[in-house]
Amino acid sequence: MISTIYLENEVRDHPVTKALLLRFQNATVIPCDRYTEVFNRKAQNFRLQKKKPSLILARKHHGFVMKAPDSYGIGGTQNYYFSHMLNCIYDCRYCFLQGMYRSAHYVLFVNYEDFTRSMETILDEHPDDEVWFYSGYDCDSLAFDPVTCFTDFILPFFKKYDRARLEFRTKSTQIRSLLKHIPLSNCVVAFSLSPENITQSLEAKTPPLINRIESMRRLQKAGWNVGIRFEPLIFSDDYKTRYGELFSIVASQLDMSRIHSISVGAFRVPKPYFKTMVRLYPDEKLFAGPLEEEDGTISYQQDLQEEMLEWCSQQIKQFAPACHHYQCRN
Amino acid sequence: MLTIVTALLCEARPLISDFNLKKVPESHPYPIYRNDELNLVISGIGKIASASATAYVHALNGSCNHSAWLNIGLAGHSDYELETGFLAIKIIDQSCHQSWYPSIIFEPSCQTGMLITVDQVGKKYHPNYGVDMEASGFYATACRFTTSELVQCFKVVSDNPQTPVRKIAANEASKLISDQMEHISSIIDALGQLQTEIDTPNQTPPFFNEIMALCKMTHSEQLLLREKLKRLFLLNPNHEMDFSLFVKPHQSKDILFVLEKLISEQKVLFQ
Numbered sequence: 001m002i003s004t005i006y007l008e009n010e011v012r013d014h015p016v017t018k019a020l021l022l023r024f025q026n027a028t029v030i031p032c033d034r035y036t037e038v039f040n041r042k043a044q045n046f047r048l049q050k051k052k053p054s055l056i057l058a059r060k061h062h063g064f065v066m067k068a069p070d071s072y073g074i075g076g077t078q079n080y081y082f083s084h085m086l087n088c089i090y091d092c093r094y095c096f097l098q099g100m101y102r103s104a105h106y107v108l109f110v111n112y113e114d115f116t117r118s119m120e121t122i123l124d125e126h127p128d129d130e131v132w133f134y135s136g137y138d139c140d141s142l143a144f145d146p147v148t149c150f151t152d153f154i155l156p157f158f159k160k161y162d163r164a165r166l167e168f169r170t171k172s173t174q175i176r177s178l179l180k181h182i183p184l185s186n187c188v189v190a191f192s193l194s195p196e197n198i199t200q201s202l203e204a205k206t207p208p209l210i211n212r213i214e215s216m217r218r219l220q221k222a223g224w225n226v227g228i229r230f231e232p233l234i235f236s237d238d239y240k241t242r243y244g245e246l247f248s249i250v251a252s253q254l255d256m257s258r259i260h261s262i263s264v265g266a267f268r269v270p271k272p273y274f275k276t277m278v279r280l281y282p283d284e285k286l287f288a289g290p291l292e293e294e295d296g297t298i299s300y301q302q303d304l305q306e307e308m309l310e311w312c313s314q315q316i317k318q319f320a321p322a323c324h325h326y327q328c329r330n
Numbered sequence: 331m332l333t334i335v336t337a338l339l340c341e342a343r344p345l346i347s348d349f350n351l352k353k354v355p356e357s358h359p360y361p362i363y364r365n366d367e368l369n370l371v372i373s374g375i376g377k378i379a380s381a382s383a384t385a386y387v388h389a390l391n392g393s394c395n396h397s398a399w400l401n402i403g404l405a406g407h408s409d410y411e412l413e414t415g416f417l418a419i420k421i422i423d424q425s426c427h428q429s430w431y432p433s434i435i436f437e438p439s440c441q442t443g444m445l446i447t448v449d450q451v452g453k454k455y456h457p458n459y460g461v462d463m464e465a466s467g468f469y470a471t472a473c474r475f476t477t478s479e480l481v482q483c484f485k486v487v488s489d490n491p492q493t494p495v496r497k498i499a500a501n502e503a504s505k506l507i508s509d510q511m512e513h514i515s516s517i518i519d520a521l522g523q524l525q526t527e528i529d530t531p532n533q534t535p536p537f538f539n540e541i542m543a544l545c546k547m548t549h550s551e552q553l554l555l556r557e558k559l560k561r562l563f564l565l566n567p568n569h570e571m572d573f574s575l576f577v578k579p580h581q582s583k584d585i586l587f588v589l590e591k592l593i594s595e596q597k598v599l600f601q
């Protein structure tokens with residue numbers, strides 16, 4: 001699956017690197033000084049690279065954990081996000097990563113220890129608060145976990161800090177590592193779900209809806225907090241039917257009384273990213289839909305967006321009345 | 331269109347004959363050969379010559395967003411056997427210490443390897459690296475004109491520590507290249523496929539010309555017209571245009587307004 005690895009000289013001897021090189025013994029390893037020599041340089045085509053992405057092993061030097069925007073989060077007051085990886089093995093057509101990066105290679109920052117060190121500092125800065133750390137901003141949190149083994153590293157940290165909260169955001173079914181660990185009450189595994197036709201049309205390479213739900217069931221059964229993210233909501237003329245079907249499947253397959261939280265979120269992309277996305281996929285129907293620009297962001301037309309968010313929220317209140325439910329507009 | 335850049339005529343000869351390339355009759359600073367799909371330019375030796383010839387052909391052909399470029403030539407190598415053909419996965423310019431990393435998005439039929447471009451060929455080999463005189467100049471220049479995945483360097487090992495640098499006869503150089511034609515053809519095919527994948531020729535959307543004939547439009551209005559027609563037919567490829575909707579006397583703003591309304595009336599459905 002990975003045939004080329006670009007390796008920053010600086011992380012050659014890092015234990016995570018060594019484990020990965022052992023795993024991909026047949027890969028061609030190309031040394032480099034900084035990952036930016038390879039990643040995101042000018043004259044790169046995300047769409048072409050997505051056909052055969054390489055793995056880049058690098059050290060992150062700063063900005064390990066970032067303050068999340070005010071609108072972000074599921075109720076906590078202190079919200080932070082982090083990305084131990086850039087890019088994703090899936091290929092969702094609505095994904096902002098394809099507009100943000102020129103490269104589709106996967107960058108893995110192997111110095112995981114610096115992420116937790118940074119989290120410790122942040123926890124010290126907020127001694128009386130719960131602090132949320134969101135994973136999965138620049139990648140899917142779990143999709144590449146069998147390779148990165150990041151959960152094996154991060155979970156013991158959260159076991160130590162009860163006040164720290166962790167959200168994994170995923171569309172994947174890679175839960176084997178989680179199932180090996182004792183469930184943590186301060187960790188949520190949040191699955192992004194879309195109607196099956198949207199998954200098939202716009203979420204290339206992701207597991208089918210039914211497999212994601214099966215993974216959620218298994219995690220619930222094992223005692224993990226499971227969240228649901230209906231994000232981004234994708235408009236179609238039959239969206240009520242499609243999302244209605246999705247909600248019935250979810251309600252019938254999962255123990256709703258034990259769902260940690262549900263959120264619905266609008267499709268929103270910064271305009272420059274959107275322009276790149278259209279350039280990459282000029283024949284994508286999604287981009288021809290009822291979208292508009294407001295303050296440099298492309299989203300569904302205001303009325304339509306409100307209507308979808310409200311309708312979905314109402315439905316969710318009916319099938320999961322007791323569940324924490326959030327609307328994300330940004 | 332794909333352009334092959336070689337340093338010498340003897341390297342180009344087997345390509346000219348295999349691809350049935352014809353010399354461009356007009357006079358140019360570099361010999362240029364061509365068929366319907368390929369250009370070949372003979373740059374002369376060295377990275378500056380290679381960069382200049384690359385830029386010259388680009389200027390000559392006019393801008394084409396997704397042109398493909400292939401540098402073919404001979405190289406020394408510290409480890410590879412003589413006559414080994416390889417695609418460069420890293421190119422270092424020895425004098426400026428800059429590096430480039432060609433992305434090979436296809437499964438190459440040949441080996442891959444790292445390459446150092448030098449200004450003067452010496453007797454020294456660099457462990458794990460090939461040595462040539464053109465790749466850095468060619469690569470850096472070609473990447474200004476197209477996306478880097480469509481720019482590749484293919485080298486054939488002409489010397490190694492066991493058979494060090496020597497004067498190579500023209501027919502020997504030609505043979506080294508001609509023995510690699512299978513690999514070269516497969517690289518050209520692969521680059522062609524990648525080009526097709528991202529080439530969205532600036533196709534004129536349906537009814538663009540008919541609507542343009544109705545009234546004068548500024549350049550930005552023409553762009554909007556193109557964009558709206560494209561969206562309309564993406565949402566409904568079978569849309570039948572009713573020209574009576576465009577009321578007379580035809581005004582560009584009214585036409586664009588009608589088109590936006592038509593777009594909003596289309597159903598958005600995902601299968």
Ligand code: SF4
Binds near residue numbers: 087
């Ligand atoms: S799973 Fe998430 S990160 Fe991955 S491509 Fe889809 S939207 Fe992007």
